[in-house]
Amino acid sequence: MFLDRKFSSLKRGALLASAIALALVALPAASKAEIREMRLRAGTSQSDQHPDFLGFKKFAELVGEKSGGKIKISVAPGATLGTDVQMQANLQAGTQDFMSGSPVTMAGQIPQVSILDLPYVFRSTEEYDKLMDGPVGAKFNQLMEEKGWIGLGFTNNGFRETTTKTKPITKWEDFQGLKIRAIQNPMYLELFSTLGANPTPLPVSEIYTALETGTVEAQENPLPQIVFMRLFEVQKYLSLTNHSLNSVVMLVGKPTWNKLNDDEKKIISEAAREVTLYKRELVKTKTSEWLESVKKAGVTINEISPEERQRFAERVKPVVEKFSAEFGKDFSDMYFAELKKIQAGSN
Template sequence: MFRKLLLATGIAAALLAPVAASAQDVKTRIIRFGYGLSESSNQGRAVKYFAEELSKRSGGKLKLKGFGDASLGSDIQMQNALIGGAQEMMVGSTATLVGIVKDFGVYDLPFLFNNEKEADAVLDGPFGEKLLKSLNDKGLVGLVYWENGFRNLTNSKRPITKLEDMGGIKLRVMQNPVYIDMFNRFGANAVPLAFSELFTAMETGTVDGQENPVTTIQSSKFYEVQKYLTISRHVYSPWIMLASKRWYDGLSADEKKILNEAAVASRDFERKDSREASAQSIAYLKEKGMQINELSPAELERMREMVKPAFDKYAADGGAEVLKDLQGAIAASRK
């Protein structure tokens, strides 16, 4: 009797197992996911959340391994690894994609977005989607945009209260012509450099300053090597989650669905978390000894005036259409 029961349960289990497995066409996969910031940053927290979502939605089969602190390489190196199929996924700045799809530089023009709400509407809407799609024939799949945030200036030389204070400051910028042009117009000496080399460059005095959202200034401990923080909010910077197209194309429809849905969930988590963290950062940085000032509306207006020709240059360099589309999308988000 007992043996019969055992046998029966065994048969039932054998019959059921393939049913459960075939309900979802999901293989066990290890996904190497690289990012530039530390594990404890807003970026690191969202990678962890994404890993958990993937695991939950795949019954533990899609196993994401996060590699922070650019341990798989800088943004640009990782993009190339994805294209070649040597790495599955990453998150990084849209600004460093300009070597692959030039139009991504449009997000870097200064003072486009007034607030996060406009950015969300434009990035998640048809404009942002179209740019994501443009990566497909370059070997990349753009999944979602996360928030890096509004960028602010730090430096070790002097407080920046007016444009002229930027004069001669060696300022690290992302490897992107829009940033180089913008900060040279402001009178700084723009030095393009990978994020992964930035801390050391500031520590050794190779550069005097940099610009990033307050969350990054906190999580990357830039306050240890930078005295002055100027709230300028000159650019709203997105992050973009990317997959290797070579790898992605080999996924089943079920796996793609899980990946896409978990990516959207991670985006919503990341934006909320980053915004909450951002609200705490200023007080934290002050406590760490940074001297903080806000640029006056009048100074911001002078900066806007001064960089107007950067827009004309961008349009003349082949960006006219994408710029017009973006400005249209932002205007629509304000209605």
């Protein structure tokens, strides 16, 4: 009898141990159950062929896979949900969840973002990527969070280039007297004035017509815009001036972020990092395709020699110094110190 009771007790203990072991093994599955079903909205002002949109489509796919299909993200292209500034407000209000666009459009609320557009600062897109993956990117993320946005990753659409109708740009003096469409932005207007051009601010929607009618004879944009806006139809030369980098940031609104639990935030963050790396490579791959399509359209493409690029940088140095001072000495010093480290390491 005693042996029967002892055996029964041992059996119950073994069963209990097995149950605990099974429960421990099942923990990851329990974590999966923390993911709730939800539908979220993302938007970009770019077309459905643009890297910004393609990156978001990839993001939606990854989030869907990682959440077991529970988190669904719809992506609206072509400014369907508003301009960059309008979408930023949507994210702050919680009426939209995600967006991607130029961080420089946040300048009204975060003046420091304009430092990213300073001319002849970056020598390559890799320098920008490293800078934004380090302390500088972390600082921008802090500034954005204070305004109601959570930064999910910085990418770029390559350098801004110059297209013209009558002559190519081979040296900075070629800008003298050139009537060029420029962004309605003090730094860009001063940049082209310093080069001797006559900058004319116009909305993006008016660029093609202005070039076609001769209202302006030149414009500057990153390659995706030049291709997707078909500006090669009304321009004869594409000069790879590489005067400024076209930065992009992917954001989630703080109201949306605060509603997510830790497991959901992890899925969003992991997918965003994967897409950041994916989009950086996508733009590099697409650049040769964009150049080839412009060339096939009959546009003459020319590069700027390293010597002339240095002359450009020297010419616009006062512009860099003037606008850097407006961002605050501590911030600007930190920014350029980090960039200098990166550039020293790549020499």
